[in-house]
Amino acid sequence: xxxxxxxxxxxxxxxxxxxxxxxxxxxxxxxxxxxxxxxxxxxxxxxxxxxxxxxxxxxxxxxxxxxxxxxxxxxxxxxxxxxxxxxxxxxxxxxxxxxxxxxxxxxxxxxxxxxxxxxxxxxxxxxxxxxxxxxxxxxxxxxxxxxxxxxxxxxxxxxxxxxxxxxxxxxxxxxxxxxxxxxxxxxxxxxxxxxxxxxxxxxxxxxxxxxxxxxxxxxxxxxxxxxxxxxxxxxxxxxxxxxxxxxxxxxxxxxxxxxxxxxxxxxxxxxxxxxxxxxxxxxxxxxxxxxxxxxxxxxxxxxxxxxxxxxxxxxxxxxxxxxxxxxxxxxxxxxxxxxxxxxxxxxxxxxxxxxxxxxxxxxxxxxxxxxxxxxxxxxxxxxxxxxxxxxxxxxxxxxxxxxxxxxxxxxxxxxxxxxxxxxxxxx
Numbered sequence: 161x162x163x164x165x166x167x168x169x170x171x172x173x174x175x176x177x178x179x180x181x182x183x184x185x186x187x188x189x190x191x192x193x194x195x196x197x198x199x200x201x202x203x204x205x206x207x208x209x210x211x212x213x214x215x216x217x218x219x220x221x222x223x224x225x226x227x228x229x230x231x232x233x234x235x236x237x238x239x240x241x242x243x244x245x246x247x248x249x250x251x252x253x254x255x256x257x258x259x260x261x262x263x264x265x266x267x268x269x270x271x272x273x274x275x276x277x278x279x280x281x282x283x284x285x286x287x288x289x290x291x292x293x294x295x296x297x298x299x300x301x302x303x304x305x306x307x308x309x310x311x312x313x314x315x316x317x318x319x320x321x322x323x324x325x326x327x328x329x330x331x332x333x334x335x336x337x338x339x340x341x342x343x344x345x346x347x348x349x350x351x352x353x354x355x356x357x358x359x360x361x362x363x364x365x366x367x368x369x370x371x372x373x374x375x376x377x378x379x380x381x382x383x384x385x386x387x388x389x390x391x392x393x394x395x396x397x398x399x400x401x402x403x404x405x406x407x408x409x410x411x412x413x414x415x416x417x418x419x420x421x422x423x424x425x426x427x428x429x430x431x432x433x434x435x436x437x438x439x440x441x442x443x444x445x446x447x448x449x450x451x452x453x454x455x456x457x458x459x460x461x462x463x464x465x466x467x468x469x470x471x472x473x474x475x476x477x478x479x480x481x482x483x484x485x486x487x488x489x490x491x492x493x494x495x496x497x498x499x500x501x502x503x504x505x506x507x508x509x510x511x512x513x514x515x516x517x518x519x520x521x522x523x524x525x526x527x528x529x530x531x532x533x534x535x536x537x538x539x540x541x542x543x544x545x546x547x548x549x550x551x552x553x554x555x556x557x558x559x560x561x562x563x564x565x566x567x568x569x570x571x572x573x574x575x576x577x578x579x580x581x582x583x584x585x586x587x
Contacts, residue, residue, distance in 0.1 A: 187219040189357060189364040191252075193372060194223055194238070197384040198230025198260045201429035203237050205376050210241055219364045220248040222353060223268060229259020231480065232284065232291075236298060242267040243305070250356060253277045253337075253346075262316055266302050272348045272356050273337035279345070280334030282317040286479075292318060308345055375428065382425020385480055391425075392471060392488040393495075394418035400496050423474055432474040440470025530577050533557070537573045537587060540566050550584060559584050
């Protein structure tokens with residue numbers, strides 16, 4: 161009986177130990193989100209997250225995608241990260257995968273789409289032949305490596321590609337989840353991680369969802385092309401208001417906050433280093449020097465150039481920076497014109513807009529009258545030929561002689577005042 165009892169205990173220990181070991185050896189499945197605009201911050205997040213995840217020997221990685229797209233360069237780098245992984249990868253389109261999101265979706269070994277999701281509309285901006293050709297080659301290469309139909313993927317990027325019964329010429333291809341499944345672009349339609357893993361027979365210990373940090377979300381928001389353009393526009397408008405306003409006021413505060421958020425977002429997102437901010441600040445200093453100097457010269461020109469260079473370097477992409485800066489300059493010019501025309505009706509701008517005018521019919525003078533000096537006597541401080549300087553009651557004044565030369569040191573008397581002119585005669 162003792163032998164039987166010990167045999168049962170030993171069997172249970174072996175079974176439980178084997179089960180525990182199997183659980184531990186299976187590993188976890190990690191869910192990594194790819195949401196919002198794809199930019200440098202997105203790449204940095206994916207890169208750092210994958211480095212940490214791979215240290216834990218994951219059973220599989222699910223990339224949950226919900227994006228309108230973003231920068232091609234950053235999307236290509238993320239694609240390379242995904243395709244270099246030696247664990248099962250699944251792209252889960254949970255809402256939409258458009259533009260650069262298409263490249264990231266087809267980079268995984270498996271593609272799953274939520275029931276209400278869509279994929280497509282991957283046209284580049286600008287849509288030049290050179291850029292479009294490069295983009296199509298990216299899509300075609302990944303599609304071929306992952307066993308997807310490259311013609312379908314290319315039709316999402318190029319409206320000139322026509323597929324009979326599927327896409328018309330002049331329109332970009334965009335697919336629903338059921339259409340993607342029917343065409344073989346998607347492998348499954350599902351709405352939960354558990355359903356996805358069960359369908360692909362992936363055993364796992366647990367599902368670990370990786371969340372974007374608040375700092376990352378904030379930097380991605382500020383570094384997005386639309387918000388960056390808005391911040392540049394507000395910064396330029398504030399700068400214009402400050403130039404026309406006496407002292408330091410609302411315009412300067414708006415400009416500092418806007419440009420501060422612009423550079424902070426792009427630096428945190430990894431688009432640039434502190435160098436861009438330093439260049440921008442030097443440009444501002446040169447503009448201040450120009451503002452307190454007469455005329456417009458080298459400091460002003462250099463300041464403007466450095467401001468532009470600082471903004472371009474901050475955004476990480478010359479193409480995106482030039483487009484955002486151009487839009488901002490146009491919007492600033494339009495708003496400045498509106499403020500100049502309508503500013504007189506706005507209380508805050510009454511101090512910087514001249515809202516009064518002098519009517520000729522009512523009569524006006526350009527300088528104050530000096531009638532208080534009429535019939536007063538004084539001394540000629542300089543020769544009057546006929547203009548010169550006189551002194552009355554210890555106050556020096558410009559004056560004109562009645563017509564005759566009056567030598568310096570002579571006694572004089574004011575005989576006539578015409579506006580600001582003082583006419584004197586030698587006593």
